[in-house]
Amino acid sequence: MSNVTFTVNGNRQTVDVPPMKRLLDVLREDLHLTGTKEGCGEGECGACAVLFNGELVNSCLVPALQANGARLCTIEGVSTEGRLHPIQQCFLEKGGAQCGICTPGMILATHHLLEKYPNPTLEQIQEGLAGNLCRCTGYMRIFEAVQEAAAGGAR
Amino acid sequence: MRSDAALFELEAPATLDAVLAQIAAEPGKYTAIAGGTELMVALGTGRLVQRSLLSIQHLDELRFIRVEDDAIHIGAGTTFTDIRRDAAIAEDLPLLIQSASWTGSVANQNRGTLGGNICNASPAADTPPALLAYGATVTLISAIGKRSLPYSDFHLGYKRTALRPDELLHSISVPREFDGYRQYIRKVGTRNAQAISKVALAGIALIEGEVIADIRIGAASLADRPIRCGAAEATLLGRRINEATIRAGRAALASEAKPIDDIRSTAMYRAAVAENLLEEFLRSLMS
Numbered sequence: 001m002s003n004v005t006f007t008v009n010g011n012r013q014t015v016d017v018p019p020m021k022r023l024l025d026v027l028r029e030d031l032h033l034t035g036t037k038e039g040c041g042e043g044e045c046g047a048c049a050v051l052f053n054g055e056l057v058n059s060c061l062v063p064a065l066q067a068n069g070a071r072l073c074t075i076e077g078v079s080t081e082g083r084l085h086p087i088q089q090c091f092l093e094k095g096g097a098q099c100g101i102c103t104p105g106m107i108l109a110t111h112h113l114l115e116k117y118p119n120p121t122l123e124q125i126q127e128g129l130a131g132n133l134c135r136c137t138g139y140m141r142i143f144e145a146v147q148e149a150a151a152g153g154a155r
Numbered sequence: 156m157r158s159d160a161a162l163f164e165l166e167a168p169a170t171l172d173a174v175l176a177q178i179a180a181e182p183g184k185y186t187a188i189a190g191g192t193e194l195m196v197a198l199g200t201g202r203l204v205q206r207s208l209l210s211i212q213h214l215d216e217l218r219f220i221r222v223e224d225d226a227i228h229i230g231a232g233t234t235f236t237d238i239r240r241d242a243a244i245a246e247d248l249p250l251l252i253q254s255a256s257w258t259g260s261v262a263n264q265n266r267g268t269l270g271g272n273i274c275n276a277s278p279a280a281d282t283p284p285a286l287l288a289y290g291a292t293v294t295l296i297s298a299i300g301k302r303s304l305p306y307s308d309f310h311l312g313y314k315r316t317a318l319r320p321d322e323l324l325h326s327i328s329v330p331r332e333f334d335g336y337r338q339y340i341r342k343v344g345t346r347n348a349q350a351i352s353k354v355a356l357a358g359i360a361l362i363e364g365e366v367i368a369d370i371r372i373g374a375a376s377l378a379d380r381p382i383r384c385g386a387a388e389a390t391l392l393g394r395r396i397n398e399a400t401i402r403a404g405r406a407a408l409a410s411e412a413k414p415i416d417d418i419r420s421t422a423m424y425r426a427a428v429a430e431n432l433l434e435e436f437l438r439s440l441m442s
């Protein structure tokens with residue numbers, strides 16, 4: 001077992017876990033942050049995406065020990081004081097979320113995308129979200145939600 | 156089924172020297188893990204056989220891009236995102252940028268490393284064809300020192316490399332000598348985003364007076380390892396590009412390609428597509 005300390009959504013946390021335990025499982029099982037979802041468990045679908053020192057990563061592929069000292073943001077840290085983040089509000093209004101399993105990863109991937117490209121082209125949106133699979137929306141509504149968020153919608 | 160994480164050991168020695176000393180003490184015991192985009196997939200699917208791992212993900216000593224007059228040196232721990240953001244690589248080595256951009260998704264590019272892509276030694280890996288075409292050199296490091304060898308000598312067979320059990324890949328060096336070269340790369344997969352290649356080809360060529368004065372070709376998924384296509388290069392060198400040259404190049408490539416049937420494609424399809432890619436590259440040199 002290893003002691004691993006990091007901050008999640010601004011809160012400092014220490015867990016005593018097997019060092020190869022997936023960060024995804026640490027978040028869900030040890031910290032009960034179940035907003036982060038497991039889809040494929042192989043880094044293909046993006047449902048488990050979180051921000052790791054500001055970079056988008058798939059938490060199913062991060063061993064717990066490598067999160068030592070990291071600054072993490074999960075979907076629970078995106079809204080503030082019960083108010084949805086503009087990206088979340090745009091997904092809601094544009095129908096970018098349906099069954100909801102891909103949504104936490106989509107929101108964080110969008111967050112990461114808009115940090116890099118505040119006014120992304122459709123091609124940049126498609127590339128930025130290519131690692132996040134959705135089986136409900138057909139993606140068009142998601143692209144519209146991202147464009148709306150980039151345009152300053154729902155702020 | 157997923158492996159039980161409690162069955163695996165993972166340590167993160169603070170420095171590269173400490174990592175090298177630990178693997179030198181018990182050669183073969185440890186497997187290095189950087190971004191985890193291969194080994195953690197194996198863990199998740201119950202296929203991870205290595206029980207003792209050493210994290211090298213935090214080692215800044217392996218994460219650098221150093222531009223010198225004659226070469227660009229890239230640390231093995233450099234991520235695909237680092238590569239895509241680098242202006243000098245974008246200017247000199249566009250094939251490396253292109254192959255980094257189609258190595259998995261953004262989330263995987265933020266974690267996956269160039270060294271991991273090479274040491275995982277998949278014959279289908281995305282960056283090796285470009286590195287082979289560019290004539291890259293690899294530097295290996297152990298507690299007793301460094302050694303360098305041509306990257307084309309690094310892959311010895313299916314998932315077998317020249318790394319000794321006490322060694323790590325330290326860096327990849329690519330010469331800066333391709334002014335005026337035409338550059339080509341194409342990957343053929345099931346879809347455009349995030350697919351593992353069925354076959355991929357990278358090539359660079361220098362044309363002087365309508366004659367191929369230099370040509371270098373690397374390929375993925377044409378053999379049990381990433382390969383430099385020496386027979387095709389030798390056949391094409393010094394020739395004018397015309398229909399006969401294209402036919403000769405295709406035949407030479409077919410003679411050295413040893414593709415297989417697997418879940419992603421068939422040997423016949425791979426061989427045919429590889430020849431078509433070579434032809435597309437050669438025709439691009441005509442204009």
